[in-house]
Amino acid sequence: MATDIFEILRLNKQQILQLWLQNQQTDTEFSDNFNTADELRAQSAEFVDLLLSTLNENNIHDFSSPDLEPLIDYVSSLTISRARQGFSPRETATYIFTLKDSLLKVLSDQISGDLSQLYQATIQISRFVDNIGIQSFETFITGREEVISQQSDEMAELSTPVIRVWNGILAMPIIGTLDSARTQVVMENLLQGIVDTGSSIAILDISGVPAVDSLVAQHLIKTVNATRLMGAECIISGIRPEIAQTVVHLGIDLSQMITKATLESALKFAFNSLQLEVRRIQKDKVI
Amino acid sequence: MEKIPILKMGKFLLVTIQVDLYDRLALTLEEDLIEMVFKTGSKGVLIDISALSIVDSFMGKIIGNIAGMSSIMDAETVVVGMQPAVAITLIELGLPLSGVHTALNIEKGMALLQSRMKADLDDDENDGDD
Incomplete structure (x- = not known):
């Protein structure tokens, strides 16, 4: 049963x-x-x-x-x-x-x-x-x-902020490794930022990128070229000595891009091309 | 047949592309534009593609062609107002349009052309002096 x-x-x-x-x-x-x-x-x-x-x-x-x-x-x-x-x-x-x-x-x-x-x-x-x-x-x-x-x-969105440092100058600090997906986000944000603010110079600061290999360099070149197509100029700044070494050892040609060692010199270059001048104000001494 | 208007503005030619370019239209534009450059003796061509949201490799090639042809006829080409998506597409297609000048908008494009014209004139004057 x-x-x-x-x-x-x-x-x-x-x-x-x-x-x-x-x-x-x-x-x-x-x-x-x-x-x-x-x-x-x-x-x-x-x-x-x-x-x-x-x-x-x-x-x-x-x-x-x-x-x-x-x-x-x-x-x-x-x-x-x-x-x-x-x-x-x-x-x-x-x-x-x-x-x-x-x-x-x-x-x-x-x-x-x-x-x-x-x-x-x-x-x-x-x-x-x-x-x-x-x-x-x-x-x-x-x-x-x-x-x-x-x-x-x-995180990808957060770590790629577009900062308007001056009227007509954008800066974008990149922190972390640049892979294809990340480059896409960086490129899109940067180009959109250029359109939104009408800036003619964009500074891409790579001092936070741990290593630059041929692929990363390829991505940087792509971003610079895309910026140029939009009618703006792109400066790569924050090239650390190690990065310069690897880039040259790998035989990557970055000569067509404007590269600067620090964000400061990139900013100076940008001011220069916008015909701006930064001066110290000479205050009259009170006697 | 549909045509893209080419406007003469001082020494420059102004082309604003407001419709989606299909292949025939682009070819016609290329032909008409070069004809106009020849007829008017313009020194600069300004192409506004801010309304263009889709490009393919053919369109990229046409823009490159126009720039190349104008430059051998002693006219500079400036492409203005390219959309981010279009720029990314062209880069991904491997078409960096190296012979073409670019500007963010019509205003800046005009300024660029004018400054280049001025530079040319200065050069000419210098040549005259020598």
């Missing part, structure tokens, strides 16, 4: 929920984060409801089956909302695995007579709940990766 384990679980839904909530409360450390016990109860009840209504003997072995989708979606959104509330992945995983304990407890109470069936059911249920746990963890990792890639985008 084979008893339907799913039927047993469905009939004992209330008991499962009770057990689960009890289990959660014994794990005191992670109940603090929840605003109210009611909220936790409502969430758990919804989870148990969804689990028991979707689970059947066909899909228990096949986690990718389409009728499990609502359950998987629910687990994902649950994980995300818990992660936002500040739960650690361990807490969320424990939350899911305590459900396993209560499911198994109910099963062992109900089919205590047939040991081999109890064994089979235990394996099935535990494998299924493990899968839910993995799903939750995967969601957590994916969410984290999204945050990381978003942050690196923001």
Whole structure:
């Protein structure tokens, strides 16, 4: 005689929920984060409801089956909302695995007579709940990766500010390695800055670039040429001795660009070409 | 047939491209412009491409051609108002337009042409003196 384990679980839904909530409360450390016990109860009840209504003997072995989708979606959104509330992945995983304990407890109470069936059911249920746990963890990792890639985008944006140092002169300090993606951002920001301010000189300061290889030099040349196409002049400043050494050793030709050692001399050059003069004011001495 | 107007402004020719250039139109422009340079004896050509948002390698080549042809007819070409996206595209296509002068806007382009004309005149005067 084979008893339907799913039927047993469905009939004992209330008991499962009770057990689960009890289990959660014994794990005191992670109940603090929840605003109210009611909220936790409502969430758990919804989870148990969804689990028991979707689970059947066909899909228990096949986690990718389409009728499990609502359950998987629910687990994902649950994980995300818990992660936002500040739960650690361990807490969320424990939350899911305590459900396993209560499911198994109910099963062992109900089919205590047939040991081999109890064994089979235990394996099935535990494998299924493990899968839910993995799903939750995967969601957590994916969410984290999204945050990381978003942050690196923001960092690229943040680390390439366009500064208007004078009427008609823009400066852009570059901090960090210049790769293709970064160059694209630098170029776009610089050109947009030129259009917005109508500046005719742009200074690209590379004193914060750790190393210049042929690829980085290529990117610099591209930026300078693009600036020239827009009708502005681009000065590269902040060439450190090491950079000058590597550039010459690599045989990169930077002769077509205006290069200066410091931002100061670049600025002087810019003032010069705009026919501006910086003077010290001679104040009359009070006798 | 659609044509891009070429305006004579003093010693210079002014071309403002307000529509998207397709290949035929660009070729016609090249032909008309060189014809105009010859007819008017202009010393400078100002091409405003601020309304142009899309370029391809052909368009880049046409602009280069116009500059090259004008320069052998003793006229300078200044391209003004290039959009950032257009500049990036041309660079990525490997077309730095080395023979072409550029300026941010019409005003600055005009000033550039005038200063170059003046420089030329000074040179001529110096030549006369020698």
